[in-house]
Amino acid sequence: xxxxxxxxxxxxxxxxxxxxxxxxxxxxxxxxxxxxxxxxxxxxxxxxxxxxxxxxxxxxxxxxxxxxxxxxxxxxxxxxxxxxxxxxxxxxxxxxxxxxxxxxxxxxxxxxxxxxxxxxxxxxxxxxxxxxxxxxxxxxxxxxxxxxxxxxxxxxxxxxxxxxxxxxxxxxxxxxxxxxxxxxxxxxxxxxxxxxxxxxxxxxxxxxxxxx
Amino acid sequence: xxxxxxxxxxxxxxxxxxxxxxxxxxxxxxxxxxxxxxxxxxxxxxxxxxxxxxxxxxxxxxxxxxxxxxxxxxxxxxxxxxxxxxxxxxxxxxxxxxxxxxxxxxxxxxxxxxxxxxxxxxxxxxxxxxxxxxxxxxxxxxxxxxxxxxxxxxxxxxxxxxxxxxxxxxxxxxxxxxxxxxxxxxxxxxxxxxxxxxxxxxxxxxxxxxxxxxxxxxxxxxxxxxxxxxxxxxxxxxxxxxxxxxxxxxxxxxxxxxxxxxxxxxxxxxxxxxxxxxxxxxx
Numbered sequence: 331x332x333x334x335x336x337x338x339x340x341x342x343x344x345x346x347x348x349x350x351x352x353x354x355x356x357x358x359x360x361x362x363x364x365x366x367x368x369x370x371x372x373x374x375x376x377x378x379x380x381x382x383x384x385x386x387x388x389x390x391x392x393x394x395x396x397x398x399x400x401x402x403x404x405x406x407x408x409x410x411x412x413x414x415x416x417x418x419x420x421x422x423x424x425x426x427x428x429x430x431x432x433x434x435x436x437x438x439x440x441x442x443x444x445x446x447x448x449x450x451x452x453x454x455x456x457x458x459x460x461x462x463x464x465x466x467x468x469x470x471x472x473x474x475x476x477x478x479x480x481x482x483x484x485x486x487x488x489x490x491x492x493x494x495x496x497x498x499x500x501x502x503x504x505x506x507x508x509x510x511x512x513x514x515x516x517x518x519x520x521x522x523x524x525x526x527x528x529x530x531x532x533x534x535x536x537x538x539x540x541x542x
Numbered sequence: 543x544x545x546x547x548x549x550x551x552x553x554x555x556x557x558x559x560x561x562x563x564x565x566x567x568x569x570x571x572x573x574x575x576x577x578x579x580x581x582x583x584x585x586x587x588x589x590x591x592x593x594x595x596x597x598x599x600x601x602x603x604x605x606x607x608x609x610x611x612x613x614x615x616x617x618x619x620x621x622x623x624x625x626x627x628x629x630x631x632x633x634x635x636x637x638x639x640x641x642x643x644x645x646x647x648x649x650x651x652x653x654x655x656x657x658x659x660x661x662x663x664x665x666x667x668x669x670x671x672x673x674x675x676x677x678x679x680x681x682x683x684x685x686x687x688x689x690x691x692x693x694x695x696x697x698x699x700x701x702x703x704x705x706x707x708x709x710x711x712x713x714x715x716x717x718x719x720x721x722x723x724x725x726x727x728x729x730x731x732x733x734x735x736x737x738x739x740x741x742x743x744x745x746x747x748x749x750x751x752x753x754x755x756x757x758x759x760x761x762x763x764x765x766x767x768x769x770x771x772x773x774x775x776x777x778x779x780x781x782x783x784x785x786x787x788x789x790x791x792x793x794x795x796x797x798x799x800x801x802x803x804x805x806x807x808x809x810x811x812x813x814x815x816x817x818x819x820x821x822x823x824x825x
Contacts, residue, residue: 333642341628341639388627392636394593395623396643397616541594 334398334406339413342389347376347414355421358429364439365426365446366487369453372418373461373480380411381465381472390469394542404466404537408530411462415454423447439491445504448515448522449490455522456486458529466533469540543605545569545690545722546590551599553589560585560746563599567724567739572712574733574754575726576810577743578818583726584623586743587694591621604689617644619690620683624698626675629668633661633678644686652685673704680711684719691715693725697732705729709736730810740810744817754810763812765789766803774801780819791816 350372357368384390384407393403426442440446460482464475493500504514544566551563560582567573577583588594590601592608601608603615628636633656641647656663659677667675676696683691697705713736715721727733733740733754741751750757764778767787774792775781781790791808808816 333639336642337639341631341635387629387631388625391623391625392627392640394588394591395616395621396640397613398643399613400592539595541588 331402331406334402335409338406338410342384342387343380343410343414344383347380348417350376351414351417351421354418355425358422358425358442359432361433362438364487364491365437365442366440366450366453366491368422369418369450370480370483370487372415373457373476373483376414377411377461378472378476380414381476385470390542400538400542401534403469403542404533405530408458408462408533411458412526415458419447419450419454422450438495440494441505443505443511444508445511445514445518448518449504451522452518452525453483453486453522455525455529457483459525462529463532463536466536467540469537469542543569544602545604546573546724547600547602548586548590549600551586551589551596551601553585553594553596555585558582558585558746560589563743563746563748565741565748565751567722569722570716570720571738572716572723572725572736573739573741574730574737575724575741575743576728576730576733576814577726578728578814581743582746583728583743584694585746587621587623587692587724587726591616591692617646617686618688619692620680620686620688621692621694622676622679622683622696623694624696626667630666632664632666634663636667637663637682640682641685646686648685648687651687652681655681655684671704673700673708676700676708677711684715684721687719689721691721691723691725693723695726695728697727697729705732706735712736728814730814733810742813742817749817757813758807758810760794761808761813762792762794762797763789763806763808764792764801764803765806770801770803774798774803780816 354368354371357363357371358365426446429442435441435443440449457479461475461479464478465472467475490500490504494504503510505511546565546567548566549564551560553560558580563582563586575583575586585594589596589599590603590608592601592612604618606615608615637652641649641652655661659674659681661670661674661678661681667678670678680691697708700708709732712723712725716723737754739752740754740757742749742757750760752760761779764774764781765787768783771781771783771788771790774790777796778790778792781788791812792805797805
């Protein structure tokens, strides 16, 4: 598995996608914006490029001749994706702190606060559960799974961004006292991790059932 | 001992079925796997290597069951399909990642094969000719001292000189490395040069699997007049007519002493072509 992840990160995934979290993190310098959108650029730019490159580079041809477990093919691709998602979160935190130090904490839409990052982790969880099991039904076609995942994540994002602007109770939970924010962070982060682990398990199972 | 043993391999697709394939390849020999395009050669290879899920069948490779010892088996074999990967990466880059998967990887052997094949490690895959790409894939397979080489249509797309070089290389590998080679092709003249055994597949079913000499010996090429054709039509596997009479293929055991048509030894090509229209007339 270690060798496969090493291959994913070094050979299969273009280095640009490790730089993109920094480039996208700079979007936090925009004042008064929908900052959850920063994560969506990962879904819309990195994911189709990475999964399209697997096809374009004949990655599965290489995998078919290596002494590896079929299940690990799915696992390594998903762990590599988790690592890049983690990078996006780390740089979102760094640029978020810079944003607060420049502009202060208030935002017309969802504030950049502790709860925001919990909702961000859950956003990745929603994306993972919508995209990965659908992709690993074929391990080739990523178009429909990506459209489906984009729709679910857009609905998810809309609920929070619109809800916080429109409803006081949502502002109280997600932009309220720090203790409430921490609870919101923990609950959503745990849910995000659970959804990602479930996505991994289903994908591994599906990978066992298809022809390479 | 057999390097490959396949029993009752079955794989069903919507429009094609690989039907009850059984064959064995003795250790240290070259087996050619022939059949026209779409006969099921690649499906057989992919199913036996678990690259495609099979519906039924037992596969033993290097005396181990593929389902229970897949990783162990795959680290002892070299599989070369016609498909290239990472065309924009250099040989050096790809090898850096591939070698990590093999405990038996031998850098010295790898360097010596690169030298022997005149492969520049700094060249990108798409800068190599088809023959050189194939040589690189064979280098990868041989650098971990594969006991069995499985090659899917390795000679298709190569010019005659490159094909001849490759076939010579197969002979050398068999002698030097004590490797078994199983390779599929539809260019049967390649097999006349180097194969010890032949398996012939047609429409997902094995027609013959035996030593090359036995296979060729079990058929006869017939040519004669239209009158000769009438007397042996029912016994022919298939035939084609022309202005002067006909040509056809017949099982050696079906030849009668009373037959007056000209009877000779067929080539593998003849066997494959006439079987393509089994029990019918070639157009």
